[in-house]
Amino acid sequence: IRGKRVLVTSGPTREWLDPVRFISNPSSGKMGCALAQEALCRGAEVTIVTGPTAERPPWRAEVVPVETTEEMLQAVVARHEDCDVIIGAAAPADFRPVQRSEHKVKKQDATRALDLEATPDILAATASRDSRRVYVGFAAETQETEKHALEKLERKHLDLIVANDVSAAGSGFAGDTNEVTIYSRREQPVHVGCCSKREVAVHVWDAIERCVHR
DSSP, rough: OOTTEEEEEEBOOOOOTTTTTOOOOOOOSSSHHHHHHHHTTTTTTEEEEEOOOOOOTTTSSEEOOOOHHHHHHHHHHHGGGGGEEEEEOOOOOSSESSSSOOOOOOOOOOOOOOEEEEOOOOOHHHHSSSSTTTEEEEEEESOOHHHHHHHHHHHTTSSEEEEEEEETTOTTTTOOOOEEEEEESSSSEEEEEEEEEEHHHHHHHHHHHHTTTT
């Protein structure tokens, strides 16, 4: 992987309801930073597009901070054609309010219903079957993990997808460990038992390198 250009998305995104409230999730960015660090250790040039998080990205990586899913999409679209590997490790918010209030909505004025719309799918918008690039997705599920991961692998035209059950002990958001299964178009699934996210990153990059050198 030495000399290859790598783009990693990391962390959550925020979709604002009004100036003081937003829709988001507990993603810490730890997995994305671990993947970026492992890529750097293998000699790659790394860009990390990160949502709001307290996690400090590797110092040798180019860091592109974003806040909303749309901003993350635009950052990836602007850079992905110059990259050899694109890893979607971020957990973008899946929904955003149809309208954002200019001012804080007072509790007594709020409605019981909130109109939402889907946010853009970043990997689906950029991935293709172009053999010049390797696209890697993540599937954080709470049920039928394998089924949903394989559906995403096909629907988003990915080369690899890393799936985990975030409701299981040791593999949820914001923790230091993870337990995953790596699904590929060309290989049998690789299960990685509960271990540090840096160790998971090693296994993911081993699978990526097999794709790159096939």
